Amino acid sequence: MPVGRSRLAKGVAAFSVASLTAVALSATPAAAAPSTDVLLNEVYGGGGNSGATWTNDFIELANRGDQPVDLTGWSVQYHSRSATGTWQVTPLTGEIAPGQLYLIAQAQGNGGTQPLPDADVTGTIPMGGGDGTVALVSSTTALTCTASDCAGQADIVDLVGYGSAAIREGSAATGASNTQSVQRTETADSDDNAADFAAAAPTPKAANSGGEPAPECPAQPGDVRIRDIQGDAWLTPLKGDTVTDVPGVVTAVRTDGTRGFWIQDTEPDTDPATSEAVFVYTGSAPVTVRPGDAVMVTAEVTDYYQLSGGEQFPHTANLSLTELTDPVVAVCSTGNPLPEAEQITGDLIPDVYAPDAPTGNVEDLGRLDPTRSTMEFWEAREGMRVVVTDTRVVGPGNEYGEIYLTVKPDEYASERGGTVNTGYANTPTGRITVNPVDGEVPLANVGDVLSGATSGPVDYILYGGYSIAATEIGGHVDNGLSRQTATPHSADQLAVATYNVENLSPKNPADKFAELAAGIVTNLASPDIVALEEIQDNTGSTNDGVVAADQTLDLLVEAIVAAGGPAYEWRQIDPADGMDGGQPGGNIRVAFLFNPERVEFVDRSGGDATTPVAVSADSDGTAALSVSPGRIAPGDTAWDDSRKPLAGEFRFNGEKVIVVANHFNSKGGDQNADGRYQPPNRVTETQRIAQAAAVNAFVDDVLAVDPHAAVVVAGDINDYQFSPAVETLTGGDAPVLIDLITTLPETEQYTYVFNGISQVLDHILVSPALAGAEYQVVHVNAEFSDQVSDHDPQVVRLTFGPQCTETVTGRHVGPLRITEGTLCLDDAQQVGPITVGPGAGLVVTGGSVTGPIRTTGAALVEISGARVTGAAMITGTTGAVLLDGNRVTGSVMITGNSGGVTVSDNTFTGVASCSGNDPEPGNAGTPNEWNGVAFGQCRGL
Structure with a gap:
């Protein structure tokens, strides 16, 4: 969520x-x-x-x-x-x-x-x-x-x-x-x-008991103007003071929610740091003024902080709004022209989002500099009328009466018209929230345009930061954003997907099940395995002690069959009541769907809410789970009040695959990027790092048994691709998992849209043996105003084992040159050089190679259990590179490979150099023996 x-x-x-x-x-x-x-x-x-x-x-x-x-x-x-x-x-x-x-x-x-x-x-x-x-x-x-x-x-x-x-x-x-x-x-x-x-204290007021007569308009305004109230800093210098007869023209009225109206001075000064407008809060009293009324207001000055449920002022990260409260309003004239709205364009807004605050709180800074940061730019205009024109939508219109626009459409632009999150320091500066005073926004999607003018006072809202409290909305231009469909997997490919189905329970309408089913069947092309997040128990949010979710999962499977999909089976483990976080009463959990016509689930009994899954060697040397499905370290404090990951053992075409479904703890509680604390404190990150370490340790255990194990870690990690939590999950400097979303262009790296920013929360990660897999994020929800979930699903298509186009056994003397297909040496004795060209593949299993090996731009290079005498140069491989369990005598150079490099359990005699490999090489937890010097990325392997 x-x-x-x-x-x-x-x-x-x-x-x-x-x-x-x-x-x-x-x-x-x-x-x-x-x-x-x-x-x-x-x-x-x-x-x-x-x-x-x-x-x-x-x-x-x-x-x-x-x-x-x-x-x-x-x-x-x-x-x-x-x-x-x-x-x-x-x-x-x-x-x-x-x-x-x-x-x-x-x-x-x-x-x-x-x-x-x-x-x-x-x-x-x-x-x-x-x-x-x-x-x-x-x-x-x-x-x-x-x-x-x-x-x-x-x-x-x-x-x-x-x-x-x-x-x-x-x-x-x-x-x-x-x-x-x-x-x-x-x-x-x-x-x-x-x-x-x-x-x-009680304040009974009868509606029909009459009221005070309307105050008369004073002959002259008071000594305090709005700019004096706002001051030139983040906080008002007049907090707690009562100001008298402050003049202004009403520019907008809000009769719902935080009730009141905005006034703006028609005689501004020339100081760019002082706003000329302010919000007048009327509370439960009716708003009797209208735009165009010239008024004088007597009221108390305050800095108002909006608070989340249960939050208290000293701890809130939100910025304040300077307001006038308990007002007495004199209307002096009506029908006046409104102050001209300032045209806001991208070139006016600084390219730095937040100022550098030595104390960590921007409100401690002195005078505002609207040219220094985006936040100061908007703060200096708090309450004032602004207008944006022909703006692109970067966050869809939603049920909260909000829509997100950008005046910098080229800033961190996504492939489909949004604004992507590229780093903690890269909060988009052109983004602006629009929350119309009447609460009505067009049902626009990301990439659409609001044509013409969108205008209103500058506001600040709890969940969106600086915004335009719009009194005028541009016309909706639909740019035809379409929902994506995944490439169908072939018969010899295993398709594994992940999908956060957002608090799914039998209490949801049948339409939700039908839409989710259509997405799985049509948009995801009926994957073989689906890791589901946010499956609730059979009574949903009713807190009645029920923990079973069989009805929830059966309803989803029935809807999938009705949509023309496979008759999936499912596996999951009921949590202990109230122990896994999420919506109270919902007993949220992760689960697997799998197509029994395509894949076998290896059931191993004993898995329950508190029993941890362990890893051991199976009779064939592959990794086996002690329980399947089984929960990873459920007693670890990392999983307190959070969903426990679920490991399952599958077989596909004779290959064993271990899949882990995840839903890490949410970011709820982190300070927001639009608040007064800069940079914001990510307080929830500590728990996600601990969760990532637990899953990483489980993967280490699997690879320690079988370095070639096929492991898929999928789900809602609730963190970004560049986050410390995801770095911990992959293994950091000794990676054991490849985060597939990082293999996409930066403009395509997102699974979720929050506050107008397209960002990554959901991931599929794979072990080195699965490097080079085909991977897609399938955008069907997050960018759309009508969405069945707030997350986009994703899918990986795995191909197991090389498809040998030629196999050599026994003794072969002479050079081997591979220009296409995949050459496999199966316990062969090769005497002579081996050369592999672009797009071709080489697989050496056992045996020996006497002579140099040179690969350039290969699709696949796997050398395992062999004795190699001679130089080995492996460059520019687009797929996986695996050197495992070999004895290599001669120099080794591994450079510029992009499909994942694993160098494990080898004995090297000679100089080894690794450079320019992305991701960095790993050893799958099994170090190598070096009888020589290792340079660059080879060091530490």
Whole structure:
């Protein structure tokens, strides 16, 4: 899944239910609630209790929309904290106007000193002061649900559980008491009560109780202008001050989410470091101004930090937004022209993304230099109107109301129109997020264009960094991006794929299974083996102790057959309940699909959630697993709260193949690349490095038994091709695995698109014996606005053993010259030189060669178990080079080979030189004996 991000779609209620014991039960996500903009805004159950100010309990609603809503026939309902009992009902009447509040008074206690303001409706329900559940319901019929079945109640519009409430959305809101209510922090609904509500002193406000008269426009503006509020640095110099009569023209209004409006000074100064605009946050109060209104604002100045769920300010990596809060707004005139939007082009934006911050925090820097870094460029324009024109899409339009564009289309450009991640220091500078104020973005794919103007104030958002809060969106030009299909594998090739199917369970709609199946059959060409990630148990995210996933896998296999694919069989190991991370209750795991008509799974009993797989020698000298399938080091702390890798032993056309399916821990928790800490701290990397070391050690064990073993390590590694974790996995300076994605051009190295950056999270790695394999990433999801998973699958096609076009046995005297095909010497005695030309192959098994060996541009060179007397020069090989178990007398030169070089268990007498080989040569864990001098890349082998 995507890293560092977790948001539910708007309008979908997701409930969870807990008993009053320590066991928490996650409920099924509900279907979409009735279409409405009315939400529960504040809940207070301490009225009339000891220490309370207010005499009554109350419930407050808010209309976040722009149309009145008739509440006749609706109700608010209350349930005690337990999962048993009945709901109490208060019917509602009348309507709630846009941007207004609606107050429902409930039972009066014996205490309190102040009566509520006039209520719109009065009920008699005695609510719990510290615990309970309130539901807004589009009928007056009492609810009957008391546990996870509430998720199926289509008439529940909104719900908040507080304290130790059994029924709640996500986690319960905290802090309710006799002196504090729980209040919605923004007029948005993430379906997590703990995130959406905070405890504060109760503030009941009746929607129909009138209000203060609109303030009159002052004759003159105050002494403070917006540029004084913004200052010339990252933080406002006026934090906590109340500023009076600040002038500006309203440029944009946001009525959903973080409610408020932007104002911009029409008389700017000439200082490029000071912004001339600011966001005015209105909170739950309605936004009554419109673009073009000239206003004067009196408000408190603050630097606001957006926080992820459970995050606290001192620890957030996010940058702040300077805002005006608790505003008093005087409208002086309407219909004024908006300040001209600044045209943003690629040549204006610095080519360095983040400034060098000696403390690690850019907010500690002094004056902004908008010409020094991209971040400073946008910070100096915070809140100001900007416009980009004819911009290419680098991140598809998504359900969160975001789309990603670039004003530097040639910067790190991918083959298909995106922007690729080439290194930690190479954050793209031309990328910009667009989050329209109305939340509507075109369903555009990577490579499409938004033609014409996209404009709005400069904003900063939690998951996308600097953005344009667009009031105008360019026209969508579809550039026809197509979903790719893999090259079909031949009869003598073994095709192994990996696919992250994104939290797959029987709770997913049938369409998802059908689309995944079509992708496996059509786009992946029905691979022989598929390593699957994110397979959930049979009840999905319901936290009920179920760990089996047979129904999930059977449904996928049935869908594949229906799509015309093979009748795959599957293997997996059920995890211990709640021990492998992922979505709570889902018991996520990896699994294998395999086509029994093409490949045999070698079952070895005994594998379970806690038994580690071991490696030993089989009767034929190949590596054998102690259990198959088996988990790699499941007791290692590297796998705490993370998916354990699964090893399986397969046979194909008589060849043994060991496949490892992986899903390393996610990047969730890393500091983001758009935040105040630069460079960002990758806190989750430590665990992935430990996980990579565990899998690498397993591969070492396999190759120690059989240096020629065919090993495929596949899955969602959750890290980049240049990361320390992947370097550890391959073996670093002594590589035992080849990361196949690095064999592609840099412009094609990506499997995932996050925040407008095409990047690598998924990998297929192979042992040296499989070097030169055919490999493809199949782009079917990540670049598209409609995607069945957020990851792209990939596939490798393996060909085993050389296809000898000529075989020499016995004694041969005279030169051998190979210009095409593959010459095999099988325990032969060759006397005379051997020359191999471009595209040809040489395989020497046993026997002896007396005379020089020279290969130039060969497709394959394998020399094993032979005695070689004479110089050996191996140059420019495009496929695998293997020298194993030989006795070589004479100089050796191995240069410029690109298909992977393994030099293992040889005895060399003479000078050896290795250079220009990419990847670097390895010894598969079996060092060589050198009776001479080894130079360059040969050193250490």
